[in-house]
Amino acid sequence: MIATIVHNGFLALRRDRGALVLCFVVPVVFFTIFAVIFGSMSGNSMPRVHVLVVDEDHSAASARLVRGLHRERALAIDTRPESKAGQSQPPEYTAATAEAAVKHGDVPAALIIPAGFGVDPISFTPGPGRKPIRILHDSSNPVAGQMVAGLLQKVAMTSLSGSMAELGTRYLALASGGLTPQQRQNLDANLARMHDQEERRDAQSDTGAVATGDNPGGLIAVETHDVIGEKKKNSMISYYAAAIGVMFLMFTASGAAGSLLDEAESGALDRILSAGVSMTTLLAGKLTYLVLLASSQLTLMFLWGAAVFHLDLFTHLPGFFVMTVVTSLTVAAFGLLLASVSHTRQQQASIATLLILTLSAIGGSMFPRYIMPETMQKLGLLSFNAWAIDGFTKVFWRDQPVWSLYPQVAVLLGFGAALFLLARHFARRWESV
């Protein structure tokens, strides 16, 4: 008896493709995505933090520090914009252009080495005369600012060892009541040799032999500025409103678009088409409904964010409107495509679960893309979640004008148009046979 029950269970499962997908495919896909994202964090494939460095000092110490930063594997350092083919080399970043780039979201952090830094680059004690390095960061990526600050101290230890020895010598002279001329001569000779070694090391190409490990010491005076978040009440609310909103929009749209399958099953679709309503008109009607539904859902989400979490919705209404409409359009077309390729509600639900969770995971709806490996971040751009989240972030976090949304709007509209055309193509099966 038990064997028969087990046998029947497996027979039914084998013939239910949706259940098979949910049972065996979805877990493996998710395991793979999470393993790729989080499994790589213990290895050498951690995403590098892109940092702009502005050297206003142009001293030997600042140059050594910049070279040390270049050697640091966890950082991707730029001191000037990439030159375009056929054009002369662009000028180096200034404090203003670097700050603008951070505000714009081009990079998560910038380092400004101020003029006068080289006079007294490191110290064991705080002092009024020291020129602090400024770290400008965007707290929508809370990892980057902390990481840059820590790595800066580490690089100071390894790149400015000569300066540290000099400092030690000064402390020794003060503490011992003065050095003899012979002692002074020997120390100067050794310090010169250390500087020579530093110069030779800097001249060599990066061999990967840089020491690793944390070394927070406060040797270098640092000032940290959150260039956007200092004016914001809650840094991640707009991010999650968009991220979670888009994911649930996808579930809503795919569920609502399933009415096509219900109508096909009940015969209502036949009746509508026999009345002379074309399939294109029918799909356009469904699309409009889904766009309105999705827009309402997103609006509710952001209104809730505004009411409860102080999300600044009402000063960003134009950008919110644009992003809501294009995101809803894309998600609606996605729902229609799912319905048009599926033959039953169960099949549609299985495909939807697999696709939505996958797109949401790689597109940043579940966790921010900046913590993903670089390859995964690029792969995420294939999901419209990533573009929608980027657009909403531009609006609510970076306070960028509506026109600056054109890349996100263009890509989302492209996604929407392609998905709708595909849905129309697959819906041919419901037309006359």
Add this chain to the structure above:
Amino acid sequence: MATSTLASGIAIPLQIDSVVKSFGEVTAVAGISIDVHERACLGLLGPNGAGKSTLIRSIVGRVRPDSGSVRVFGQPASTPAARRQLGWVPQELALYPLLTSRENLGAFGHYQGLRGKALRDAIEWCLEWAALSDRADSFVKTLSGGMRRRLNMAAGLIHRPRIVLLDEPTVGVDPQSRNRIFEMVEALRTEGATVIYTTHYMEEAERLCDRIAIVDHGRVIVEGSKEELVTQSFGTRSDVLMRLTAAPTVAAWTAARGGTLQDDVAHFPVDRPSDIAALLDAAARDGLDVIDLVLRRPNLESVFLKLTGRDLRQ
């Protein structure tokens, strides 16, 4: 191709000409040609899988025939003008379960192009015609099976088409609801609609249709009025069924008069009523008491059985 107008110059409402439709290796409709005249009620009678629904779906454009044509008042059935003249009630309950009766009618009225007062009037007419006025604002899912069937009919005919295609409209309904549906069809006919009615219940075809086409294996086997079909198959012959008192001689007595004994009932073919009197006289003369006697005229089921060798409900 047949002409699409009568000698009087009036276009034939529905003209089906050599329609063929196959699905893979299965031929669902194998060259059917039928003309349906104004105000006629044509019954398509046949067992499940005979090709009736495929033919209906060909007429309303849901199936593209492999060959042949369908014309509605002289125009190809696929044209918008032709479609406006057609009203189709599919076998399935093609309704929105979460909408009310009135909302369903409104939706399908919109799809048919009705707006404003015309739509409101059409909805009221439908509710009254389907006897659903008191359930106008009930959700479909709360209606009985018979009510849903009636609403299904109303939704298909809300635009008041001149040609009505009813595809097995009484499937799964109780006798009372079935009678109500018959009354609805009769009301349509009174108003001048031309009706095509598919069924595998011969009593429905006999009651509602003035012409009947018996369909089997995708072909029209025979077409005519009920009387014509019976006469074609059986002439003027009827069956007399006699139950006699049990006696050892009954079987031999029945066989001697050209009859057969089935379940203790003697069956005799007769051509004239006077033949019955002769049988009764013979029974009395031979000492057999007649307990019960029935005169049975062959019906459409008899015709179908004779023509196909199969029962209608097989």
